[in-house]
Amino acid sequence: MARGPRTIAEVAEQFGVTHRTVRYYEDQGLVSPERRGTQRLYHPRDTVRLGLVLRGRRLGFALEEIRRILDMYDQQPGEAGQLTYLLAQIVDRRADLDQRRRDVEDALAELDDVERRCRRDLSALAAASGDG
Amino acid sequence: MARGPRTIAEVAEQFGVTHRTVRYYEDQGLVSPERRGTQRLYHPRDTVRLGLVLRGRRLGFALEEIRRILDMYDQQPGEAGQLTYLLAQIVDRRADLDQRRRDVEDALAELDDVERRCRRDLSALAAASGDG
DNA sequence: CTTGACGTTGACGTCAACGTAAAGCACGAT
DNA sequence: ATCGTGCTTTACGTTGACGTCAACGTCAAG
Numbered sequence: 001m002a003r004g005p006r007t008i009a010e011v012a013e014q015f016g017v018t019h020r021t022v023r024y025y026e027d028q029g030l031v032s033p034e035r036r037g038t039q040r041l042y043h044p045r046d047t048v049r050l051g052l053v054l055r056g057r058r059l060g061f062a063l064e065e066i067r068r069i070l071d072m073y074d075q076q077p078g079e080a081g082q083l084t085y086l087l088a089q090i091v092d093r094r095a096d097l098d099q100r101r102r103d104v105e106d107a108l109a110e111l112d113d114v115e116r117r118c119r120r121d122l123s124a125l126a127a128a129s130g131d132g
Numbered sequence: 133m134a135r136g137p138r139t140i141a142e143v144a145e146q147f148g149v150t151h152r153t154v155r156y157y158e159d160q161g162l163v164s165p166e167r168r169g170t171q172r173l174y175h176p177r178d179t180v181r182l183g184l185v186l187r188g189r190r191l192g193f194a195l196e197e198i199r200r201i202l203d204m205y206d207q208q209p210g211e212a213g214q215l216t217y218l219l220a221q222i223v224d225r226r227a228d229l230d231q232r233r234r235d236v237e238d239a240l241a242e243l244d245d246v247e248r249r250c251r252r253d254l255s256a257l258a259a260a261s262g263d264g
Numbered sequence: 265c266t267t268g269a270c271g272t273t274g275a276c277g278t279c280a281a282c283g284t285a286a287a288g289c290a291c292g293a294t
Numbered sequence: 295a296t297c298g299t300g301c302t303t304t305a306c307g308t309t310g311a312c313g314t315c316a317a318c319g320t321c322a323a324g
Contacts, residue, residue, distance in 0.1 A: 008301075019301085024282060038289070038302060055235050060192030063281075073246055083254045090247050097240050103187050104233045111229065114205055115222050122215045141270075151271085156312060170272060170319070194310075 005034065005041035014047070015054055025053055028063050030070070059100060069093060137166065137173035146179070147186055157185055160195050162202070191232060201225060 012019045025031050026040075030053050033040040042050075049070065056066035072089055075082065144151045157163050158172075162185050165172040174182075181202065188198035204221055207214065 018283080020283065021281085023302090028281095040301085055239065058192065058232060058235050059239060060190065073242070080254065080257050083250055083257070086250050087247065087254075090243055090250070094240065094243055097236055097243065100190060101233070101236045101240070103190050104229055104236060107187065107191065108226065108229050108233070110205070111222055111226055115219065118215055118218055118222070122212065122219075125212050125215070139271085150313080152313065153311085155272085160311095172271085189311095196310090 005043050006047070008033075008040050008042065011042045011047055011050060015050060017054070022050065025050070025063070028067060030063060030067050059097075137175050138179065140165075140172050140174065143174045143179055143182060147182060149186070154182065157182070157195070160199060162195060162199050191229075 006014075008019045008022055012022050022031070026033070031046055031049050033042045033046045035041070052070060053063075053066055056069065057063070061069070068089075072086060075086065138146075140151045140154055144154050154163070158165070163178055163181050165174045165178045167173070184202060185195075185198055188201065189195070193201070200221075204218060207218065
């Protein structure tokens, strides 16, 4: 049952995007599936990478930024300068993500607040109709 | 020192966006500052609202979606149907935000991972140069 | 009363991230 | 051999979110 590499239609279906989107990401250097002749073959590695791209997109990062981040992850630089540069980039990314986390948590807290008020108003209405 | 309503340039400056952006948000119905003649006056209420819009933007929501969410917050419907509809919308928003929070936390975890490997490699390099 | 400094309204330009349409290869089934 | 089906490339269109520019109002200072 372990079928090997998958087609573009299959991975697009899996992630709920169109094949056009997947090909666009390839144009932008975000994924680079193997080619058997003219056809694209998506190995698990490519599929995972595509998942990371889509997560980055959900986080609101631009595709170019996502590409830089993923390339950063992939590097095995081995040189001290590269490593310290990488660490600096990590600091930036973390600051960005920390901001996003604060935003999400604030928004969720307010959502809770609205929901509480909403339920309170509903039960008040129910009580009033019960009284009427 | 409590200066009253502020000008568009001031709020734009405060939030680090251009006046063009603020006016565009007004076109889209996201904010609606008072008008003294032709000039816009931003009261604290408008300023807070603009802050919420920008947070929504950081979260990757489309402006149209942000407008719906903020309008949802503002409503005092009083009617049961409106309230249950509002609750349903809240469920959707929460699912969306929960997904985003998972994304952020996963990304932060991977960032930590990369950083650890990076520091390990750096100290390995330092040790090697110390030996050499 | 002119001169800036700011504000305002269109109108048009731009860029990212796709969508869509046209036309062609590959390949198994009829 | 050709037919349909799926994948491919090429090219152009679209949408959201602004940027930019021109032309004009306004108001305090000189």
